[in-house]
Amino acid sequence: MTEEAGARQASQQFEERAALLLTLRQAGLRDLSVLRAIEATPREAFAPYRFRDLANRNLSLPIGCGQTMSRPVELARRLEALKIGRGHRVLEVGAGSGYGAAALAQLASEVISLERFETLAIEASRRLKAHGAANAKAIFADGLDPPRELGRFDRIIVQASVGAAPAALIQMLTPGGALLFARREHAQAGARAKERLIKLDRNEDGELRETDLGPCRLGPAIPGLAQAL
Secondary structure (H helix, E strand, O other): OOHHHHHHHHHHHHHHHHHHHHHHHHOOOOOHHHHHHHHOOOHHHOOOHHHHHHOOOOOOEEEEOOEEEOOHHHHHHHHHHHOOOOOOEEEEEOOOOOHHHHHHHOOOOEEEEEEOOHHHHHHHHHHHHHHOOOOEEEEEOOOOOOOHHHOOEEEEEEEEEEOOOOHHHHHOEEEEEEEEEEEEOOOOOOOOOOEEEEEEEEOOOOOEEEEEEEEEOOOEOOOOOOOOO
16 A cells, blocks of 8 residues: 555544544534544454454444444443443453454553454454554453453443343442343344343442443344354
């Protein structure tokens, strides 16, 4: 690529990212720290090469292993709901492409992202390193039953839907911490299950308070490690 072509590409990506930020604001996102995190995280660096021209649009994108990157608006809403502080340790369940972990790394002191597909975990780790997200790492592990040696976390985000809040994740939540996940409701045969975004806040006495943040759309979480990929 010539220097001139590189400059044109950089200018185009800047304009596309500015348009994406405008889309987020129009969707009601107001948390400046979240908007800055999205702005500082180039989605095209985490998208499959064949979809990079679509990376800065508000679209979900396939990433392999039957998984997708969430629409930026949906990811930003989840990050805004978590109210992540600079001193927080964050656990993400479902690393996917690594984009969510990279955005989280702009907000928190440390991010551990778990992925049940080894191929995705390896690629996410590579992309995070290339992006320079030194405070984030992707690990091949079962996010619904994480290794206990990871310790406890101030914020936990599940990038998938479950029938109920995973007990193993609740146990890893610090007092004053918050867990965000999608609850999958029962559906009639042939119908898509409805999902609600749920936030669990743990107070200093260990008690949990649940808040329903409304409908959402995430794929179902699957327990265990993927055997083939």
